[in-house]
Amino acid sequence: MAAPRKRRRGWLAWTVVALLALWAVLRVGGLEWGSFPTQLMTVTPYGAGLAAVVALLSLLRRNRPAALAAAIVGVVMASVVVPRAFGADQPVTGGPALRVLTVNLFGRGDAQAVVELVRRYDVEVLSALELTYSVAAALDAAGMKELLPYRVLQPEFGATGSGIYSRHPATELTGLFTPIGHNMPAATLSLAGGRKVELVAVHPNPPLGRKEAEWRAVLRDLPSASSSAIRVLAGDFNASLDHRAFRDLLERGYVDAASQVGQGLTPTWPNFRAIPPIISIDHILVDRRAGVAHVEILDVPKSDHRAVYADLRLP
Structure with missing residues (x-):
């Protein structure tokens, strides 16, 4: 036997x-x-x-x-x-800092906690995903309007809403790419000294069932880095560094901020008490000419995603 x-x-x-x-x-x-x-x-x-x-x-x-x-x-x-x-070599940069926060609010994230993160980390621009009308109102009531007064918002009643909050003057940028599935606003930020930064709040549908082709189409259509502008893509990509479609996007001129400083394996979803985060699908991508000084992955009560904060150094 x-x-x-x-x-x-x-x-x-x-x-x-x-x-x-x-x-x-x-x-x-x-x-x-x-x-x-x-x-x-x-x-x-x-x-x-x-x-x-x-x-x-x-x-x-x-x-x-x-x-x-x-x-x-x-x-x-x-x-x-x-x-x-383990991180990667950083380019030598002489430009200003840009502190970016992205968070998928899950339609009910704790607005006061998000505002506290913006205050604590001196955030200059926030990419907010799954932004509902009620959460947008709650954010302003908690103090977001004073901290980040400029915004390009596209909230909805459900998960499709998104928005960009900024300390710097922000102008909606249209025609950069074709959003599919969720609202994904883009904005041109006017920094002190006349510097311009283009930021996109990214949130494709997850690659589940028939939406997989749609997910690929969104990642393929996102704008490449440009020699004429510094671009930042921040949000819930529903993708990790182990996806070919996501790596193809990086090869078009970007780096993943978390991976640049050795945080690329820190998971961001799902963030429930009973289920710890297990995968990394929330990212801040920046032009590879920029440096990354610091990244933190942060908890947001009542959201199923963790927030990603990056202190960038512009070229």
């Missing part, structure tokens, strides 16, 4: 290793397509950990070939995940 049981365990180990290897190939090759593979990419950091566990268990059961194969898969997956926890 021992031999058949051992063979079954061996086949189980090799089946898991084969599935992990397929996952690694899809991730490294950027081959994910369709709803399920696209969602699977979001948890690639856990896939690397799972491969390590399979390698250890296989070794304990003296299945050395399976242990070696799982270890190789784990190393491959870790190679694309671990660097974002």
Whole structure:
């Protein structure tokens, strides 16, 4: 009886290793397509950990070939995940600072807590997603109107609303791209000294079912970095660095602020007490000519997302 049981365990180990290897190939090759593979990419950091566990268990059961194969898969997956926890070289910049906060308010985020974050971190521009009329009113009642008086708001009664709040004069920017699914306002911010910064509040639908193609279309249509303007894309991208579509966007002239300072593995969703955050889908992207001095991932009561704060240094 021992031999058949051992063979079954061996086949189980090799089946898991084969599935992990397929996952690694899809991730490294950027081959994910369709709803399920696209969602699977979001948890690639856990896939690397799972491969390590399979390698250890296989070794304990003296299945050395399976242990070696799982270890190789784990190393491959870790190679694309671990660097974002160590940061990257920063460009030398001589421009002004720009302190940015983005938060998906979930239609009921604690307005007073958001205003306190704006005050505590001396935020200059806020990208607010899932902004309802009631939350917009609550933010102003809590003091947002005094802290960030300029705004380009497109609130709604449901999750499709978004808005940009700014300390600096803000002018709505139209025609930059075609929003799909959610309102995604863009604005030109006029900083002191005549500097201009373009900011987009990003929030595509998640890549669930038929919306996966729509999600890809939004990421593909977002504006590239420009030599004539400094651009910042801030919001809930419903995407992680393990998505090919998101990496393609970065390759068009941006860096992920959190990854630049070693915070790229800090999860932002879901932020419920019973369920800790497990994936990183909220981001601040900035022109790669800019520097990133500091990033923090912050809790916002009553929202299912954590906020992302970035202290940027403009070129």
